[in-house]
Amino acid sequence: xxxxxxxxxxxxxxxxxxxxxxxxxxxxxxxxxxxxxxxxxxxxxxxxxxxxxxxxxxxxxxxxxxxxxxxxxxxxxxxxxxxxxxxxxxxxxxxxx
Numbered sequence: 001x002x003x004x005x006x007x008x009x010x011x012x013x014x015x016x017x018x019x020x021x022x023x024x025x026x027x028x029x030x031x032x033x034x035x036x037x038x039x040x041x042x043x044x045x046x047x048x049x050x051x052x053x054x055x056x057x058x059x060x061x062x063x064x065x066x067x068x069x070x071x072x073x074x075x076x077x078x079x080x081x082x083x084x085x086x087x088x089x090x091x092x093x094x095x096x097x
Contacts, residue, residue, distance in 0.1 A: 001031075004024075004027075004028050004031060007024055008024070008028075011024065012024060021075070022075075022076060025072045025075055025076055026072075026076060028068075028072055029069065029072045029073065029076070032065055032068060032069040032072065033069075035065055036062075036065065036069075039058075039061065039062060039065075043058065
C-alpha cells in the first residue's frame with residue numbers, strides 16, 4: 001500500500017498522460033480486489049462475515065477501500081471526463097507531446 005501511495009503522490013503529479021493514470025489506477029484496482037478477497041476470507045475464518053459483527057476497524061478498512069475502488073472504476077470508465085476525457089496524450093506539465 002505504501003508503494004501505491006508513493007506512486008499516487010509522485011508519479012501521478014509528474015504526468016498528465018491519461019494512459020499512465022489508467023495503468024496506475026488499473027493496477028491499484030487489482031490490489032483493491034485482492035484486499036477484499038483477503039479481508040472477507042479473514043472475516044469468514046473468524047466467523048464475522050455478518051456486517052453486524054464487524055468492528056470499527058473493519059468498517060473503516062472496507063469502507064475506505066470501497067470508496068477508492070468505486071472512484072477508480074469510475075475513472076477507468078471515463079465518468080465525469082466529458083467528451084475529451086480520454087483523448088490525447090499530455091506529457092509533463094500538461095504539454096502536448
